[in-house]
Amino acid sequence: MELFQLTAHELAEMLKKNEISAEEITRSVFERIHAVEDQVRAYVTVTEEAAYQKARGIDGEKREGKGAGPLAGIPAGLKDNFCTRGVRTTCSSRMLENFVPPYSATVVEKLAAAGAVFTGKLNMDEFAMGSSTETSAFFQTRNPWNLDCVPGGSSGGAAAAVAAGEAVYALGSDTGGSIRQPASFCGIVGLKPTYGLVSRFGLVAFASSLDQIGPLTKDVRDCALVLNAIAGHDPLDSTSVPGPVPDYTSYLASDIKGVKVGVPREFFGEGLDPGVKEVVQAAVNQLAQLGAVVEECSFPHAEYALPCYYIIAPAEASSNLARYDGVRYGFRATPEKGGNYDLLEMYMRTRSEGFGPEVKRRIMLGTYALSSGYYDAYYLKALKLRTLIKQDFNRLFDQFDVVVSPTSPTPPFRFGEKAGNPLVMYLSDVYTIPVNLAGIPALSLPCGFVEGLPVGLQIMAPAFGEGTLLKVAHAFEQSKPYHLARPRLKGEAAEKGLAHAREMSRGGK
Amino acid sequence: MPEYEAVIGLEVHVELRTRSKAFCNCPNVFGSEPNTNVCPICLGLPGVLPVLNQAVLEYAVRTGLALNCEIASFSKFDRKNYFYPDLPKNYQISQYDLPLCRNGYLDLEVNGVRRRIGITRVHMEEDAGKLIHGEGEKADYSLVDTNRSGVPLLEIVTEPDLRSPEEARAFLEKLKAILQYIDVSDCKMEEGSLRCDANISVRPSGTDILNPKTEIKNMNSFRAVYRALGAEMERQCAIWGAGDRVVRETRAWNEAEGTTVAMRTKEEASDYRYFPDPDLVPIVIGRDFVVRIREELPELPEARRQRFIKEYGLPSYDAGVLTSSRPLADFYEACVSAYRDPKTVSNWVMGEFLRLLKVFDLEVTETRLTPSHLVEMLELLKEGTISGKIAKAVFEEMFQTGKRAREIIEAKGLIQISDEEELGRVVDEVLAAHPGVVTDYRNGKEKALAFLVGQVMKATRGKANPQTVNRIIKEKIQ
Ligand SMILES: [Zn+2]
Numbered sequence: 001m002e003l004f005q006l007t008a009h010e011l012a013e014m015l016k017k018n019e020i021s022a023e024e025i026t027r028s029v030f031e032r033i034h035a036v037e038d039q040v041r042a043y044v045t046v047t048e049e050a051a052y053q054k055a056r057g058i059d060g061e062k063r064e065g066k067g068a069g070p071l072a073g074i075p076a077g078l079k080d081n082f083c084t085r086g087v088r089t090t091c092s093s094r095m096l097e098n099f100v101p102p103y104s105a106t107v108v109e110k111l112a113a114a115g116a117v118f119t120g121k122l123n124m125d126e127f128a129m130g131s132s133t134e135t136s137a138f139f140q141t142r143n144p145w146n147l148d149c150v151p152g153g154s155s156g157g158a159a160a161a162v163a164a165g166e167a168v169y170a171l172g173s174d175t176g177g178s179i180r181q182p183a184s185f186c187g188i189v190g191l192k193p194t195y196g197l198v199s200r201f202g203l204v205a206f207a208s209s210l211d212q213i214g215p216l217t218k219d220v221r222d223c224a225l226v227l228n229a230i231a232g233h234d235p236l237d238s239t240s241v242p243g244p245v246p247d248y249t250s251y252l253a254s255d256i257k258g259v260k261v262g263v264p265r266e267f268f269g270e271g272l273d274p275g276v277k278e279v280v281q282a283a284v285n286q287l288a289q290l291g292a293v294v295e296e297c298s299f300p301h302a303e304y305a306l307p308c309y310y311i312i313a314p315a316e317a318s319s320n321l322a323r324y325d326g327v328r329y330g331f332r333a334t335p336e337k338g339g340n341y342d343l344l345e346m347y348m349r350t351r352s353e354g355f356g357p358e359v360k361r362r363i364m365l366g367t368y369a370l371s372s373g374y375y376d377a378y379y380l381k382a383l384k385l386r387t388l389i390k391q392d393f394n395r396l397f398d399q400f401d402v403v404v405s406p407t408s409p410t411p412p413f414r415f416g417e418k419a420g421n422p423l424v425m426y427l428s429d430v431y432t433i434p435v436n437l438a439g440i441p442a443l444s445l446p447c448g449f450v451e452g453l454p455v456g457l458q459i460m461a462p463a464f465g466e467g468t469l470l471k472v473a474h475a476f477e478q479s480k481p482y483h484l485a486r487p488r489l490k491g492e493a494a495e496k497g498l499a500h501a502r503e504m505s506r507g508g509k
Numbered sequence: 510m511p512e513y514e515a516v517i518g519l520e521v522h523v524e525l526r527t528r529s530k531a532f533c534n535c536p537n538v539f540g541s542e543p544n545t546n547v548c549p550i551c552l553g554l555p556g557v558l559p560v561l562n563q564a565v566l567e568y569a570v571r572t573g574l575a576l577n578c579e580i581a582s583f584s585k586f587d588r589k590n591y592f593y594p595d596l597p598k599n600y601q602i603s604q605y606d607l608p609l610c611r612n613g614y615l616d617l618e619v620n621g622v623r624r625r626i627g628i629t630r631v632h633m634e635e636d637a638g639k640l641i642h643g644e645g646e647k648a649d650y651s652l653v654d655t656n657r658s659g660v661p662l663l664e665i666v667t668e669p670d671l672r673s674p675e676e677a678r679a680f681l682e683k684l685k686a687i688l689q690y691i692d693v694s695d696c697k698m699e700e701g702s703l704r705c706d707a708n709i710s711v712r713p714s715g716t717d718i719l720n721p722k723t724e725i726k727n728m729n730s731f732r733a734v735y736r737a738l739g740a741e742m743e744r745q746c747a748i749w750g751a752g753d754r755v756v757r758e759t760r761a762w763n764e765a766e767g768t769t770v771a772m773r774t775k776e777e778a779s780d781y782r783y784f785p786d787p788d789l790v791p792i793v794i795g796r797d798f799v800v801r802i803r804e805e806l807p808e809l810p811e812a813r814r815q816r817f818i819k820e821y822g823l824p825s826y827d828a829g830v831l832t833s834s835r836p837l838a839d840f841y842e843a844c845v846s847a848y849r850d851p852k853t854v855s856n857w858v859m860g861e862f863l864r865l866l867k868v869f870d871l872e873v874t875e876t877r878l879t880p881s882h883l884v885e886m887l888e889l890l891k892e893g894t895i896s897g898k899i900a901k902a903v904f905e906e907m908f909q910t911g912k913r914a915r916e917i918i919e920a921k922g923l924i925q926i927s928d929e930e931e932l933g934r935v936v937d938e939v940l941a942a943h944p945g946v947v948t949d950y951r952n953g954k955e956k957a958l959a960f961l962v963g964q965v966m967k968a969t970r971g972k973a974n975p976q977t978v979n980r981i982i983k984e985k986i987q
Contacts, residue, residue: 081556082556083555083556089555089556091555096555099555101549101554101555101556102549102554103549103554103557105556200558201556201557201558202556202557203556204555204556205555205556205788207787208787208788209787235560236557236558236560237558237560238558238559238560238561238788238789238790239558239787239788239789239790315784316784316787318590318782319588319590319600319782319784322590322592322598322599322600323553323555323597323598323599325592325594325599327594327653328552328597328653329554340649343594347592367782370590370782370783370784371780371782372780372782375782375784379784
């Protein structure tokens, strides 16, 4: 196996034994990027030079005998909505195409301190709005398992990069399923942590009360390692929760005998692809085989999650995205030649030209939902539904340790298949959205294939139940190692891939 | 034509003088170079988050308590959404339906009438930046200075309980005094740290009709508030008097013209699309926190006025003036603690001191004159080293230069001549020079004596002790 195909913990082990250097790992990953990027197109910006510098620094520190953590020297990608000091952060939008933040997100700082080698910034749906990475203003990222299929969204670039070996792991953000759904589509592990466990400082906001940062990894152990590095209170984020953070790898060894698993029938009904249903049922049976106590249960308000989400998320987004007005930074519309726009016209043209259709659609939805006369009918009602959904989960977790479902109702779909119909596209996140509304953690892990395309199993736990999630996921993964399967990409396109990587790296500094 | 009365409500914005801004660590200071006290947070750059400065909460609770408000045990921040180039996020973090403080009041006494003015609410919010528009008619640009964005503000809203421009002015003066007493703001209207909008309507006196009101903006001094409300009241009375209707609108005060003018208003009503700010956790206020702040509250103006009357035997008027600002009252008390003649000290503080502050346009805290300067001078006056007249000159010089009284009178030879022999010689000279006046006095013309004393004072350049001169002349003429 080549280095880029290994997991972070495997590479860390080899580094520890001095079998390889951080520079060699980094080279392997960048060679892979150059080889396959023109097929996958995961990167908006590649930061190759800085990565080698960091890797050499880590190797130097190791020679001096300085202890390195489990992520030191391991190449990681970042979804392009994490602010990175000195490296452009675009959110895959024209609006921020040339925005270079003077600060880094807390998670970026934390990973950097842990010795991470950043490979670059990964493509996404514009401002994280979408379920297929097709709303990126720049280009489409392809699913490494089938280049005609979408990688999922909005962390599609992140998931595709990890699946294709273009990064050992990546960080994504999840507002309604944006880590779990692409993880499911790309056959990797994705975790949305409890709201407040990981600082949001420096994550370009989509819907602040729903957004959460989490890892996309090749296996469950890596997921625990990355969570260890990024979890914890941040004084820069008042919604981040104070208190000690456990070592999440400590949950990986134990078996799951007697663990109570709830299977809500509402997540297995209409709209679920029969192939996916079969694979997920098999996975649930496997949990029972491993000693878990599996029982069907009910999630009565499941059907309200989607409409509730599509009020709350756009409402917050309409306000969060109001700052992009062309006045201080980012894109500003300018008239043809020499002329001037007045203020209102400048605002309107900037926002018309700078945002793509999906972003505009959500801004309008949110603006409408919050406007006087409609607030009570929409926003307030959505808040009440949100409470009901939380109560559903509370009731379930009184009874069960975890609740499981498919991550996505369908396997990866083809480009354009749903892009024309937003309502159909929104259904992609029907199983993941309730988790964000309730603020609880959930993990997606590979549980099989439908016609050669990966299927994910979603495991949900009560707030701060990440340990339980990792325990159950790890037990499943050890018994059914679907995570070891790797997509096969054509290897002959090295020349073109390099060109694309070079083109994409122009934005970095 | 019926008598009209005004129905006035005020919306006062007060910048808090916390060390740092409301949601970041940038310094909260006035007058820096544009865009120097800024960071990604107060600039609202992508991805950054606000974190509440606990001092803002403390100052707000202090203010609420001083204004007799109920302090909410649960409060939150909301976003007020609107586009404006000086508003970096295009929303302002404010409070909407759950303000921190509500249902307070302030008691006023205007022209001997005591009135209670209701305080509807006091809430926290962040200030916006400032636009600097290009100079000249052809200038087609505006510059944005964001130093002020994120500076903590309190918005204090009164009930429409004020009935005249006098009451509005008195309310603002009293509010300012309280805010300064509790040390939450420097309340400088000229620096924008105290800003006021007023709602006003008029109606026939004694009725409780609610007529359409106008909102007046752009008033930058208490005098302007007073004048603007007076002018607007007059305008509205004239409209009603002529049988027309006042229209509800926003008007601006034009200081130069002494009139209010209609501002360009948008057709549609403002819709701020308020909703709870998801970046800030709700505020839960413990009772012990409120109790602690209540215990730490300093003596407020009204209580201090009462104490001045009782403790120093001052007239109500003096006590009112001296306690109208905390620095002035502190100055007075420092003087009285060293020179125990409260009325004399009051006369000097209310007289010369306030006069000179006004002449030089200074605040009490900006002068070089300290209480010990005044006390030393009062002692020299009392022991007869200087005369009352010279004292005034000395006081002014102390005020301007910060020198001590003794230093000034020694340098200028202003020590009062009380030496009888020396004064006797001067009296002899004056009497010899004005024999006619002497005769007049002997013939019973009392005024002649004053002339002779005046001549002696003139000859000694005011340094003679007038009482002594008076006595010596009488002795010599008899
Ligand atoms: Zn700041």
